[in-house]
Amino acid sequence: MRLSAEHAHLIRAQALELAGAQARVRLYGSRLHDDLRGGDVDLLLELPSLPANPALLAAQLAGRVSRALHGRKVDVLIDAPGLKQLPIHQIARSQGVLL
Numbered sequence: 001m002r003l004s005a006e007h008a009h010l011i012r013a014q015a016l017e018l019a020g021a022q023a024r025v026r027l028y029g030s031r032l033h034d035d036l037r038g039g040d041v042d043l044l045l046e047l048p049s050l051p052a053n054p055a056l057l058a059a060q061l062a063g064r065v066s067r068a069l070h071g072r073k074v075d076v077l078i079d080a081p082g083l084k085q086l087p088i089h090q091i092a093r094s095q096g097v098l099l
Contacts, residue, residue: 003027012099023047026046045076
């Protein structure tokens with residue numbers, strides 16, 4: 001996994017602060033592969049209930065993490081009851097690593 005323990009902790013902390021104590025966050029995509037270089041940070045935010053504004057929550061988490069990672073591009077998917085599920089959600093759940 002190409003993410004330091006410090007960065008993983010920071011991402012978890014930001015997710016919990018924004019989404020609450022029951023939120024879980026997974027890293028998926030190219031950052032899981034040590035043999036690759038570059039790439040954005042792909043996150044899946046798993047929530048037990050539907051947030052009031054999922055798009056705003058995703059943007060806030062992406063912005064905070066991007067700033068903390070010195071401008072690295074961050075993509076955030078939200079997985080919560082009531083939200084449309086796309087194939088990428090299943091990929092992120094099955095291949096992602098819980099931070």
